[in-house]
Amino acid sequence: MLLLTRLWLLWRRPPAAGVRGKNFGVRKVASGVSSPGSASPRALNIFDRRLKRKQKNWAAQQPDPMKFDYLKEEVGSRIADRVYDIARDFPLALDVGCGRGYIAQHLNKETVGKFFQADIAENTLKNTLETEIPTVTVLADEEFLPFKENTFDLVVSSLSLHWVNDLPGALEQIHYVLKPDGVFIGAMFGGDTLYELRCSLQLAETEREGGFSPHVSPFTAVSDLGHLLGRAGFNTLTVDTDEIQVNYPGMFELMEDLQGMGESNCAWNRKALLHRDTMLAAAAVYREMYRNEDGSVPATYQIYYMIGWKYHDSQARPAERGSATVSFGELGKIKNFMSQGTKSQ
Numbered sequence: 287m288l289l290l291t292r293l294w295l296l297w298r299r300p301p302a303a304g305v306r307g308k309n310f311g312v313r314k315v316a317s318g319v320s321s322p323g324s325a326s327p328r329a330l331n332i333f334d335r336r337l338k339r340k341q342k343n344w345a346a347q348q349p350d351p352m353k354f355d356y357l358k359e360e361v362g363s364r365i366a367d368r369v370y371d372i373a374r375d376f377p378l379a380l381d382v383g384c385g386r387g388y389i390a391q392h393l394n395k396e397t398v399g400k401f402f403q404a405d406i407a408e409n410t411l412k413n414t415l416e417t418e419i420p421t422v423t424v425l426a427d428e429e430f431l432p433f434k435e436n437t438f439d440l441v442v443s444s445l446s447l448h449w450v451n452d453l454p455g456a457l458e459q460i461h462y463v464l465k466p467d468g469v470f471i472g473a474m475f476g477g478d479t480l481y482e483l484r485c486s487l488q489l490a491e492t493e494r495e496g497g498f499s500p501h502v503s504p505f506t507a508v509s510d511l512g513h514l515l516g517r518a519g520f521n522t523l524t525v526d527t528d529e530i531q532v533n534y535p536g537m538f539e540l541m542e543d544l545q546g547m548g549e550s551n552c553a554w555n556r557k558a559l560l561h562r563d564t565m566l567a568a569a570a571v572y573r574e575m576y577r578n579e580d581g582s583v584p585a586t587y588q589i590y591y592m593i594g595w596k597y598h599d600s601q602a603r604p605a606e607r608g609s610a611t612v613s614f615g616e617l618g619k620i621k622n623f624m625s626q627g628t629k630s631q
Contacts, residue, residue, distance in 0.1 A: 342407035345548035354546030362388030376440035383446020457518035476588035490568035520594025
């Protein structure tokens with residue numbers, strides 16, 4: 287677990303922009319993908335995507351947005367480490383929900399030849415971080431990627447996909463735009479994210495108002511993630527989890543940082559306002575239940591990391607069932623035979 291410490295701080299969908307250039311045609315509607323102006327018929331409409339776009343645009347316009355980048359910077363660097371672990375270069379890559387470009391800044395032009403950065407919020411694209419890799423910014427919704435099939439060698443995504451309504455459809459589109467033998471590397475918030483904040487708000491609201499409403503958005507369970515990747519067509523899957531704990535002076539500083547990150551709740555069933563007494567009670571509960579020895583309070587961010595490959599004939603495949611020539615029951619005999627051979631030498 288990585289521990290970061292924060293200092294005190296002063297407290298539905300846009301049209302997808304097409305990118306035209308040689309070899310990069312824009313598809314209007316891909317097979318099985320709805321147009322940007324309509325919702326996927328199979329998707330649960332959990333999040334207000336228009337509100338999420340406003341939240342991210344507002345966060346990107348703050349005087350010093352970099353002071354809220356610490357979490358996304360850290361996860362972006364971990365995604366980049368996973369890219370470097372693959373012993374190959376990627377002529378063309380795509381970052382889905384790039385934000386201010388938290389992954390590209392940790393990569394080099396020897397590994398990635400050209401980077402397409404796509405995000406739903408235009409202000410984040412205007413304030414992308416510097417990188418040595420040639421980049422192209424694309425205004426596009428993660429749920430409606432405007433690229434042709436078999437376009438990218440690498441697709442990455444960091445802390446964006448937990449806000450899409452149709453996660454299976456988004457993963458299918460990522461698979462669609464990948465070239466055969468291309469790889470997808472992503473990260474998203476997991477189910478235990480901000481459990482301290484969730485519990486404190488629920489206890490305070492129940493005590494003060496006789497019931498509670500959800501104030502932290504729902505997250506995908508890690509047990510479902512591998513199934514969703516496989517259903518989207520990915521193979522050779524890797525899914526792992528990690529936790530990042532950040533210390534804050536109090537609950538209100540945590541909520542301020544979430545707003546500055548563009549990570550405020552945008553679920554349709556959210557409660558618009560909490561009473562002042564409820565908020566003060568929640569802050570007191572938070573401090574009483576989770577306070578550190580130095581007086582700060584922790585917030586836990588659970589991160590799911592996922593890697594999936596698009597099928598290609600050159601990839602290694604498991605042997606067919608029943609093709610084994612040695613049974614598990616004979617493994618002991620092999621061990622004895624090897625030990626006898628060692629003694630004879």
